[in-house]
Amino acid sequence: MKNMVNEPDVTRNPVSTVKDLYPNGVTNLNIQRITSREIDIPSILKSIDDGGVGAKVLFLGTVRNFSDNGDVEGMTYESYVGMAEEKIKNIETDAKRTWGVKKISIVHRIGDLRVGENSVAIAVSTSHSKDAFAACQFILDKIKREVPIWKKEKIIHGETKWVEGKPLKQQ
């Protein structure tokens, strides 16, 4: 077996961005579901507006200042962006089919985040409140099992440590 090209690490930090993975360019990739920018809550809420909805639920996952390993000063998120985009799209389809969701927005942030910053946003609009809450929980559970994202804790006065994860659900 021959190793033709051993690409040097094109990232300056342990973040997998579209540009890192596809340095020669990429087409047809919607990058909004995975972002390295601060999560834009007003835009997300606007995107789920629909005249027929009676309920909207917004969930935000936030970096907290402690973990089992000690006091946390930040978190780094990394993603297999292309695969993550596809899996999130599938989750949106599932949520619409299962809970009658009208509009949906799922955004996961990658890169270096400080304590208090939002790492993930899930926003849904539905006819009724019960479905909106259930859909949000359904989506969050699926993200945790189906979307290739990894997080690394930065412990105060300590080292960085990948959070123990769960195997990807084979589909």
Place this chain on the structure above:
Amino acid sequence: MLSTIHVNVLYFAGAKEATGVRMESMELPKNTAVKELLSNLSMMHPKIRDMLNIIQISVNYEVVDKGTILNEGDEVGILPPISGG
């Protein structure tokens, strides 16, 4: 008829740290299975051997069994257990 295929292998999280590499292109014999690729990768990158029992493999964005045969142009992901959301 070519007797080799070319695949791209992408490493993530702890696997990227273990190999020091984000992506590498490989030329393999035709009909190479994922488990054979892993065997070769662990020879090239010894630090990844300790992770072999916990990593999963994706081919073109789908998690696959280790007996899966690779094809020309496949994109292989070396995926530690996930922790997003």
